Amino acid sequence: MQPRLRGDQAPAWQALRAHAASPVDLKSAFAADPGRFEAFSQQAPQVFADLSKNRIDGAVQSLLFQLARQCGVEQHRDAMFAGEAINSTEGRAVKHWLLRSPRGASADPDAQLVHATLDAMLDYAERIRADAAITDVVNIGIGGSDLGPQMAVTALQEFVLPGKRFHFVSNVDGHELAAVLRQVRAQSTLFLLASKTFTTIETMTNARSARAWFDAQGGKEVARHFAAITTNVAEAKAFGIGATFGFWDWVGGRYSMWSAIGLPIAIAIGADGFRQLLAGAHEIDQHFAGAPLEQNLPVRLGLLDVWNRNFLGMGSRSIAPYHSALRRLPAYLQQLEMESNGKRVDLQGRPLAAASSPVLWGEPGTNGQHAYFQMLHQGTDVVPVEFIAVSRASHRLERHQELLLANALAQAQALMQGRADPGGHRDFPGNRPSSFLLLDELTPASLGALVALNEHRVFVSGSVWGINSFDQWGVELGKVLATDIAQRLESGDVSGLDASTAGLLRRVRASG
Numbered sequence: 001m002q003p004r005l006r007g008d009q010a011p012a013w014q015a016l017r018a019h020a021a022s023p024v025d026l027k028s029a030f031a032a033d034p035g036r037f038e039a040f041s042q043q044a045p046q047v048f049a050d051l052s053k054n055r056i057d058g059a060v061q062s063l064l065f066q067l068a069r070q071c072g073v074e075q076h077r078d079a080m081f082a083g084e085a086i087n088s089t090e091g092r093a094v095k096h097w098l099l100r101s102p103r104g105a106s107a108d109p110d111a112q113l114v115h116a117t118l119d120a121m122l123d124y125a126e127r128i129r130a131d132a133a134i135t136d137v138v139n140i141g142i143g144g145s146d147l148g149p150q151m152a153v154t155a156l157q158e159f160v161l162p163g164k165r166f167h168f169v170s171n172v173d174g175h176e177l178a179a180v181l182r183q184v185r186a187q188s189t190l191f192l193l194a195s196k197t198f199t200t201i202e203t204m205t206n207a208r209s210a211r212a213w214f215d216a217q218g219g220k221e222v223a224r225h226f227a228a229i230t231t232n233v234a235e236a237k238a239f240g241i242g243a244t245f246g247f248w249d250w251v252g253g254r255y256s257m258w259s260a261i262g263l264p265i266a267i268a269i270g271a272d273g274f275r276q277l278l279a280g281a282h283e284i285d286q287h288f289a290g291a292p293l294e295q296n297l298p299v300r301l302g303l304l305d306v307w308n309r310n311f312l313g314m315g316s317r318s319i320a321p322y323h324s325a326l327r328r329l330p331a332y333l334q335q336l337e338m339e340s341n342g343k344r345v346d347l348q349g350r351p352l353a354a355a356s357s358p359v360l361w362g363e364p365g366t367n368g369q370h371a372y373f374q375m376l377h378q379g380t381d382v383v384p385v386e387f388i389a390v391s392r393a394s395h396r397l398e399r400h401q402e403l404l405l406a407n408a409l410a411q412a413q414a415l416m417q418g419r420a421d422p423g424g425h426r427d428f429p430g431n432r433p434s435s436f437l438l439l440d441e442l443t444p445a446s447l448g449a450l451v452a453l454n455e456h457r458v459f460v461s462g463s464v465w466g467i468n469s470f471d472q473w474g475v476e477l478g479k480v481l482a483t484d485i486a487q488r489l490e491s492g493d494v495s496g497l498d499a500s501t502a503g504l505l506r507r508v509r510a511s512g
């Protein structure tokens, strides 16, 4: 692939800077343009998005599209869908989209393998669903091997098979595993050991402890109670595991819930439900691959993220899902955005001249309103909020859904319009940006679309920033140092350590 132009070197970048100097006032923009809502909103597959309460206008939007074209975002996208090794620092292709491509739809050489593995995984999931003796499924994994399945099983609780409980153990903190083990019995539990590498210290430690607990409980038939999901099948076999489902190095950990890593989801919602999840994501893949930039929602969102970050100086984005089942979505999106785009050098290893990933954070509404929305309305920092609402509830409790949606709309309105009380504590400055994503219903298909939409928007902003969104070298150093410190905690050797680490280590040992 041709080297692409980095965003800050593209001609449109300077023009956008000039526009940022005379920022859009949202209230005036709405007053001046009755068509603003239509111009800045769009129905994409499964997801409606209103971007009109952002500080953009037609000129900014068209410059952002120019920026994307100048940076070769379309060519980069096409290279991803063509299976090129766009993860250049690891020499890997990026093909999570292939995992949701329907049978026969892709000519990619790995397509058959993907479907054979999917069929085997879903067949296994159905067998576990039919096995009434298994009441508890414990997923042991961390990062991408935890957040996706945990987020999706929580989000799709309405679709989860009654009679089975799902637990997610990620942290090396033994309190987490111990709390789950207190609730389950060896003979009725299935442990899923989920790790792309099968070397991650947290997961391996939890896996060994779960296995020791199982043996100590007199557990029989290990092969029936432990399954592994990994690209490192040899290591899983060495651990003594029977059922092993593989995936491939071209699936990044944070992009892996569509692979066998999604096994807990498949057990929870069934093979049909899992296929609907994939189908919803595939709809967005097709939209991203084919829609012109101007009507391409992941592109519009990714460019908006660049605008907010680089031109309006907004360092974070708050995720506000107005559906309690989406409570793990902010954590999921945090890894997706911050592990993908939290980079300080470009593809050639040169320091970036412009800021990259914002901080993502959030809690479900309306809870967040009674915690940190104060800061969003009146704090000194302007934080764009992304509201995610669902039109139809799956319960029949009166008034709740109306109140929930009313609050979401009212918060977006209040952020935008503010309320004047000059000089007073009750003054709301307003002009605070937000986006509003709306799903008709929370279903496997709409969740799949929502997640894929976010994957591709992260791709777009990463592409403009000229970074590799698919590696994560930044997590390595801490892992290496933790191994060293774990040994020192045992031996008490503090030689060569800085005074703070040495002092803390001594204290921990003395009180431990």
Ligand code: F6P
Pocket (backbone or CB within 6 Å): 142, 143, 144, 145, 194, 195, 196, 197, 198, 199, 200, 203, 253, 254, 339, 472, 475
């Ligand atoms: O440490 C970061 C990371 O490598 C993530 O990218 C990944 O999702 C997580 O750890 C878990 O890795 P694995 O699935 O190999 O255990």
